[in-house]
Amino acid sequence: MIRKLEQYDHLSGAERQLLEDAFVRQRAVAKGEHMVREGDRPTESTVLISGFAARYNVLRNGKRQITALHVPGDFVDLHSFLVKTMDHAVMAVTPCTIGMVPHETLRRISENHPHVARLLAVNIAVDAAIHRQWIVAMGRRSALEHAAHLLCELFVRLQVVGLTMDNSFRLPLTQEELGDTLGLSTVHVNRVVQDLRKDGLITWRGETVVIEDWSRLRQLAEFDPTFLSLEAEPR
Structure with missing residues (x-):
């Protein structure tokens, strides 16, 4: 995750340490297990440390549309800090390891460390940009x-x-x-x-x-x- 954020702008040693300390725990997730379910109200955001995950929605007829693929270093639900109720699910496509960052920690970062907060905001903006590319591809390519x-x-x-x-x-x-x-x-x-x-x-x-x-x-x-x-x- 830190390597990914450093693609956007330089992080100081103190900022790197701040992000490392933000994780409260790690856990393994089995293939097919959910990290997030539709309707959840998470109190933590999830970072994918290893493995692949998919964000998706399911229609009434059972058809599934994957709306994002997550790779190591991705926050799979950083936006849950802001929107609260999840309108989609995130599932492990392979065995994964994830790290958890409490929303309270993200709130403190947003209030006290504006540069790190801006880089996290870029992360959300890039997620949105990827979605736009997927919409273009789905509709016109x-x-x-x-x-x-x-x-x-x-x-x-x-x-x-x-x-x-x-x-x-x-x-x-x-x-x-x-x-x-x-x-x-x-x-x-x-x-x-x-x-x-x-x-x-x-x-x-x-x-x-x-x-x-x-x-x-x-x-x-x-x-x-x-x-x-x-x-x-x-x-």
Whole structure:
């Protein structure tokens, strides 16, 4: 989390220590277990330390739409400090480790440490920017372009927290979960992934995605990482 925040602006040693001390405990979360449930009123916010998690909503007919994918370093519900009642759920896609930051601690940070509070606000703003990109992709990009944009986004986000190796990264999503993310059937997802492979853009074996041609994949997706606010500047 600290490494991610330092992409936005410099943190002093004291500010780093403040953030480290904000965690009251860690715990393991099993695959499929909820970190947050719709309707919850959390008194703590959750940071994903390891593993992958998904934010989602379920319709009356049982169909699920994944509205965010969380990677290590992400606050999965920093906004719960502000909005209180959760209108979605967050579930572990893999076995995860999470850290808990009490809302009372966040309140003290917001009142007494404005620079850290601003960086946490940037974190919320970037979450919103990712959502906007997902809306654009869902509404206006082809399935192939949408999938390409998602892979570009995840690669860059994982690169920031040191979880890529050369041009490869771990993506432990089933085709059903990928379908719920892209709004596609599993059959359509399989076809899209095969097309990306045939075009020489990626290889995908098990849980490992290798980007074979970053330039062409980025061009296909029209991917511009500006929305991730990765250029450090005074906040």
